[in-house]
Amino acid sequence: xxxxxxxxxxxxxxxxxxxxxxxxxxxxxxxxxxxxxxxxxxxxxxxxxxxxxxxxxxxxxxxxxxxxxxxxxxxxxxxxxxxxxxxxxxxxxxxxxxxxxxxxxxxxxx
Amino acid sequence: xxxxxxxxxxxxxxxxxxxxxxxxxxxxxxxxxxxxxxxxxxxxxxxxxxxxxxxxxxxxxxxxxxxxxxxxxxxxxxxxxxxxxxxxxxxxxxxxxxxxxxxxxxxxxxxxxxxxxxxxxxxxxxxxxxxxxxxxxxxxxx
Ligand SMILES: Nc1ncnc2c1ncn2[C@@H]1O[C@H](COP(=O)(O)OP(=O)(O)OP(=O)(O)O)[C@@H](O)[C@H]1O
Ligand SMILES: [Mg+2]
Numbered sequence: 331x332x333x334x335x336x337x338x339x340x341x342x343x344x345x346x347x348x349x350x351x352x353x354x355x356x357x358x359x360x361x362x363x364x365x366x367x368x369x370x371x372x373x374x375x376x377x378x379x380x381x382x383x384x385x386x387x388x389x390x391x392x393x394x395x396x397x398x399x400x401x402x403x404x405x406x407x408x409x410x411x412x413x414x415x416x417x418x419x420x421x422x423x424x425x426x427x428x429x430x431x432x433x434x435x436x437x438x439x440x
Numbered sequence: 441x442x443x444x445x446x447x448x449x450x451x452x453x454x455x456x457x458x459x460x461x462x463x464x465x466x467x468x469x470x471x472x473x474x475x476x477x478x479x480x481x482x483x484x485x486x487x488x489x490x491x492x493x494x495x496x497x498x499x500x501x502x503x504x505x506x507x508x509x510x511x512x513x514x515x516x517x518x519x520x521x522x523x524x525x526x527x528x529x530x531x532x533x534x535x536x537x538x539x540x541x542x543x544x545x546x547x548x549x550x551x552x553x554x555x556x557x558x559x560x561x562x563x564x565x566x567x568x569x570x571x572x573x574x575x576x577x578x579x580x581x582x
Contacts, residue, residue, distance in 0.1 A: 364493075365551035368486050369558070373478070381546040388461025392468060392485040409458065 331355050331440055333396055333420060336376065340434050342399060342422035345406055347414035355396040358435050360428045364389050371395060376435065378428045382406040387413040387421075397421070401428045446474070448506040452495040452519075457545070460496045463504050464489040474508065476581065483559040483579050484513050490552040491517035491575050497542055499573065511582065515560075517575040524567040531557065531565075 333353040337344070356374040361367040362381050371377055373394040379386060382404050390398050397420035400406055406423065414421040424431055448470060450463035468485045488504065495502045495517060502519025524530045531553050538548030557563045560577040567573035 362546055363549035363551070364546040365490060365549045365555055367546075368489060369551065369555045373482070379546075383545045384458060385460055385545060385547075388465055388489070391465050392461070392489050394482075 331438065336397075336435070336438065336440070337420075337422060339438055340399075340424060340426075340431065342424055344420075345400070345414070345423050346411045346421040347418050348397070348420035348422070349418070351420075353396050353420070355440065358432060358440055359395075360432060368393065376440070378431050380404050380428065382410055384409045384413055386410060387417065387419055390419050391417060395419075399424055399431055401426060401431055444510055446470070446508040448508075450492075450504045450506075452492055452502050452504060452517075454496065454499060454501040456496055460493060461489060463492050467506050470506075471508070471513070476508075476513075480513070480579060480581060484515065486559045487556045487577050487579070488515050488517075490556050491515065491577075493547065494552055494573075494575075495519045497538060497547060502572070511580065512561075513579045513581065515575075515577045515579075517573075517577075519573050521570065521572050523569050523571040523573055524565075525569040527565060527567060 333355050355376050358376040359371040360378045362379050367389055371393045374396045376397055377395040378399045378401055380401050400423045403425040464485055467488055471481045499519035505516045507514045529535055533554045534550040536548045536550035561580050562578035564576040
């Protein structure tokens with residue numbers, strides 16, 4: 331599965347760091363406690379979270395997630411957006427909650 | 441042997457959330473350039489990030505030293521205190537003294553130190569109340 335298909339199917343709002351690139355995605359992970367995400371999420375996962383602070387970009391980079399989806403339409407810090415653009419970490423937003431997003435990903439075969 | 445040693449040093453500031461994660465991200469980049477196995481890089485990234493965040497959140501600032509040799513990656517995180525009163529308690533999963541404003545940012549699961557112990561091969565922590573905390577971690581390359 332590639333990121334473009336995910337973005338289009340879930341009608342994700344592009345916030346930053348995304349250039350329509352053909353990035354591979356492999357599985358998804360939901361988590362809001364950063365230390366738990368660090369140890370449990372895997373490379374190329376789609377990371378679904380309601381955290382929006384700058385530090386999510388560091389966590390995503392260190393884990394090597396394929397993108398971040400901010401759930402529940404949470405407002406995202408300006409610094410987070412800036413950093414995501416700087417390092418090309420795709421940052422999306424959805425009005426759905428984390429569970430609903432995961433169900434939609436499941437429907438896609440993720 | 442010494443020619444193949446790589447040393448990195450990072451200054452970590454107290455409460456500096458705007459730069460938090462930069463040391464570990466930079467280290468990950470360096471290890472990637474060195475062509476180190478991605479599973480090992482992942483371990484190093486996790487433990488360094490946790491050490492970095494603990495210095496930012498719980499200490500008065502400190503430094504992280506990374507040494508890469510042909511045998512191992514050694515990560516030493518040393519801060520200026522205030523130290524840890526009960527180390528056994530601090531090492532327990534779920535134990536955290538992180539204040540509420542920091543918890544709102546996603547920290548304070550009490551999993552940082554347990555993650556460090558879990559993801560490195562050698563783990564040692566030295567600390568006591570009123571003194572510096574020093575975490576010494578090794579991840580073997582072979
Ligand atoms: N460098 C340090 N200086 C002083 N106290 C520390 C230091 N590192 C850890 N501690 C103490 O040990 C506790 C447990 O640390 P640990 O990293 O496991 O969890 P946490 O930082 O509270 O939460 P998390 O890492 O999951 O975000 C901390 O809450 C703090 O009281
Ligand atoms: Mg911690």
